Amino acid sequence: xxxxxxxxxxxYKLSIExxxxxxxxxxxxxxxxxxxxxxxxxxxISLLNNNYFGKKAKSTSSERKLNGLIIYLWYxxxxxxxxxLDSFFDVSDDFxxxxxxVHSSPVPYYNGLVWKAIRAHPLGxxxxxxxxxxxxxxx
Amino acid sequence: xxxxxxxxxxxxIVGSGICGSIAAYFLxxxxxxxxxxxxxxxxxxxxxxxxxxxxxxxxxxxxxxxVKENQFADSPDFHENIKNNNSEKxxxxxxxxxxxxxFKNVFKSTYQRITGGSTWHWLGNVPRFIPSDFKMNSxxxxxxDWPITYHDLETYYxxxxxxxxxxxxxxxxxxxxxxxxxxxxxxxxxxxxxADTLFIKKVDGKSINGKxxxxxxxxxxxxxxxYDGRPACAGNSSCVPICPIQAKYDATVHIKKALKxxxxxxxxxxxxxxxxxxxxxxIIALSYLTLNNNKVEIDTKTAKVILAANSIEIPRLLLNSxxxxxxxxxxxxxxxxxxxxxxALTNEKIYPFRGPLTTSGIDAFRDGEQRKELSxxxxxxxxxxxxxIKSPNAVVRELIIKENLLGSKLYNAVEEKVxxxxxxxxxxxxxxxxxxxxxxxxIKDNIGIRKxxxxxxxxxxxxxxxxxxxxxCTKIFNEVGVSELxxxxxxxxxxxxxxxxxxxxxxxxxxxxxxxxxxxHDNHNLYIIGPSVFxxxxxxxxxxxxxxxxxxxxxHLLNNKITKNEV
Numbered sequence: 001x002x003x004x005x006x007x008x009x010x011x012y013k014l015s016i017e018x019x020x021x022x023x024x025x026x027x028x029x030x031x032x033x034x035x036x037x038x039x040x041x042x043x044x045i046s047l048l049n050n051n052y053f054g055k056k057a058k059s060t061s062s063e064r065k066l067n068g069l070i071i072y073l074w075y076x077x078x079x080x081x082x083x084x085l086d087s088f089f090d091v092s093d094d095f096x097x098x099x100x101x102v103h104s105s106p107v108p109y110y111n112g113l114v115w116k117a118i119r120a121h122p123l124g125x126x127x128x129x130x131x132x133x134x135x136x137x138x139x
Numbered sequence: 140x141x142x143x144x145x146x147x148x149x150x151x152i153v154g155s156g157i158c159g160s161i162a163a164y165f166l167x168x169x170x171x172x173x174x175x176x177x178x179x180x181x182x183x184x185x186x187x188x189x190x191x192x193x194x195x196x197x198x199x200x201x202x203x204x205x206v207k208e209n210q211f212a213d214s215p216d217f218h219e220n221i222k223n224n225n226s227e228k229x230x231x232x233x234x235x236x237x238x239x240x241x242f243k244n245v246f247k248s249t250y251q252r253i254t255g256g257s258t259w260h261w262l263g264n265v266p267r268f269i270p271s272d273f274k275m276n277s278x279x280x281x282x283x284d285w286p287i288t289y290h291d292l293e294t295y296y297x298x299x300x301x302x303x304x305x306x307x308x309x310x311x312x313x314x315x316x317x318x319x320x321x322x323x324x325x326x327x328x329x330x331x332x333x334a335d336t337l338f339i340k341k342v343d344g345k346s347i348n349g350k351x352x353x354x355x356x357x358x359x360x361x362x363x364x365x366y367d368g369r370p371a372c373a374g375n376s377s378c379v380p381i382c383p384i385q386a387k388y389d390a391t392v393h394i395k396k397a398l399k400x401x402x403x404x405x406x407x408x409x410x411x412x413x414x415x416x417x418x419x420x421x422i423i424a425l426s427y428l429t430l431n432n433n434k435v436e437i438d439t440k441t442a443k444v445i446l447a448a449n450s451i452e453i454p455r456l457l458l459n460s461x462x463x464x465x466x467x468x469x470x471x472x473x474x475x476x477x478x479x480x481x482x483a484l485t486n487e488k489i490y491p492f493r494g495p496l497t498t499s500g501i502d503a504f505r506d507g508e509q510r511k512e513l514s515x516x517x518x519x520x521x522x523x524x525x526x527x528i529k530s531p532n533a534v535v536r537e538l539i540i541k542e543n544l545l546g547s548k549l550y551n552a553v554e555e556k557v558x559x560x561x562x563x564x565x566x567x568x569x570x571x572x573x574x575x576x577x578x579x580x581x582i583k584d585n586i587g588i589r590k591x592x593x594x595x596x597x598x599x600x601x602x603x604x605x606x607x608x609x610x611x612c613t614k615i616f617n618e619v620g621v622s623e624l625x626x627x628x629x630x631x632x633x634x635x636x637x638x639x640x641x642x643x644x645x646x647x648x649x650x651x652x653x654x655x656x657x658x659x660h661d662n663h664n665l666y667i668i669g670p671s672v673f674x675x676x677x678x679x680x681x682x683x684x685x686x687x688x689x690x691x692x693x694x695h696l697l698n699n700k701i702t703k704n705e706v
Contacts, residue, residue: 071539096528115492119493134336
């Protein structure tokens with residue numbers, strides 16, 4: 001049985017694989033680990049175990065869903081609970097629902113990958129100066 | 140509290156939003172004593188915490204930073220979020236009269252009950268009304284004429300722009316659509332966003348549907364330089380729901396100034412539920428509920444009472460009190476700007492979500508002969524992707540579950556799509572209609588006050604304008620160069636948060652609630668300020684006009700000391 005410390009490492013490594021970004025914040029990874037462990041329990045542990053023991057090829061539908069949630073979490077910081085799981089994966093949805101989840105810290109939101117991808121900043125945390133918006137973003 | 144309760148004030152103001160706080164400030168500046176009663180809580184020291192809550196919550200609505208356990212006075216925006224009391228009483232802030240409603244969205248505009256009011260989460264766009272907005276019936280034979288003209292208000296527009304700090308371009312706006320300006324804006328314009336530069340290059344000066352298109356920098360209550368002790372906008376892009384650095388004006392600015400005079404006392408968590416009049420129609424007392432539902436009564440015999448709540452709460456209070464309604468007009472003529480949108484993907488990347496949520500607009504369609512048949516409209520160019528239609532998060536989700544993307548493919552796809560998302564929104568004028576109204580529901584809220592019941596329909600006048608506005612936006616987008624054009628179903632219009640009317644001004648006491656100074660036709664010591672006194676709604680965001688009218692009312696009460704002081 002893997003220790004929690006080992007599971008944390010596996011989760012961090014899995015996250016990097018799923019989003020293909022190497023400099024994910026460890027503090028956020030550890031926080032997401034706890035959230036997922038509390039909400040998804042054995043399913044989450046099983047995902048990490050299978051990942052560690054190289055059983056990815058046989059991943060179940062539930063594991064694929066968890067992978068999707070983990071990617072979405074890293075991009076947006078929106079945490080999807082078990083009760084919201086089916087509607088989250090409903091392709092007929094308008095994709096614009098917002099859930100009621102409130103994090104204990106703003107750090108996950110500020111580290112959402114979506115902002116980096118769209119060359120913007122987290123709304124509410126600019127780091128910019130008056131008028132920067134008139135120009136194309138720098139590299 | 141007892142000291143305040145027993146003190147005699149010259150003025151008692153109900154509501155500490157932008158109009159209430161600016162009224163309190165000017166009255167106090169000229170040595171009048173003022174008691175300001177606010178239903179919400181004073182939280183101006185919580186700006187960082189509230190900005191943090193916005194970041195922490197998934198639900199990013201206008202009210203999301205302000206959600207708090209054990210809130211006393213509920214607000215329509217977050218009523219569903221309140222977890223501490225999930226009873227039926229707390230469900231649905233508004234009660235809708237949906238039996239006769241043809242549309243999906245009955246009335247979606249909301250407000251915030253907090254010291255400083257809805258300016259905490261307003262966008263901050265402050266164009267003026269134009270002269271024809273005040274004469275709709277004389278010129279276009281629809282709606283009503285105001286008892287005042289643009290000229291009557293022009294001086295007060297200038298004072299209002301100075302007080303709240305407006306950034307704008309005088310040369311571009313002076314005399315546009317007939318609206319002359321006797322003074323420059325106190326600050327130069329907010330720079331346009333990168334997408335606007337594309338619109339300027341491709342569309343500015345072209346003729347569409349017989350109008351010359353000008354991409355104009357929207358006047359904004361947002362600093363383009365340090366002003367009044369507040370910093371220049373740094374482009375946090377969270378204007379709605381909260382500016383973390385107060386570069387955007389909010390009414391706490393004037394509350395602080397008012398309190399500094401020493402002539403103002405403020406009581407928060409005080410929900411005024413009743414006005415009491417004597418046989419001479421004088422308001423002799425008012426009562427309010429406090430935390431723990433204690434009821435406090437205040438003697439107003441020697442005071443003037445000014446209602447500065449909003450177009451829902453003012454009629455709610457008056458109807459609950461049976462006051463000021465000999466005309467049967469209280470609650471009627473509820474107005475908003477009915478909005479729709481056109482979205483697209485630009486051919487080149489325009490990098491939204493950097494800077495204010497909108498910086499430019501197209502105002503050419505705000506006036507013209509078409510107003511006889513269909514509503515005028517104002518177009519704003521978004522700097523927030525597809526705005527409420529589809530968030531960046533929704534794009535990520537769609538790409539994960541529909542396209543099964545992950546890794547660098549997902550990253551690139553998110554960049555490719557979101558950096559080209561653009562919207563144009565159009566706001567149409569809802570004409571005054573006696574059947575669009577606020578009445579009292581039999582259902583009571585969590586503190587025992589009857590809930591507002593809303594009846595609201597938009598007419599063919601708006602629906603026809605939606606079609607033209609969509610056509611115009613589509614033509615503009617085609618000039619810009621886009622793909623994936625999309626628009627809303629007309630039945631699914633949205634509100635603009637521009638809640639107006641319900642205690643309209645007019646010269647005829649049988650057809651209006653207040654006169655042009657906001658003085659009740661029925662009660663000589665009762666005044667109403669704010670957008671609830673508007674006769675018609677125009678197409679401009681209403682706040683600047685509401686402030687200009689407020690300053691005009693207070694100037695009248697102070698025997699023109701404000702305008703004399705200006706000179």
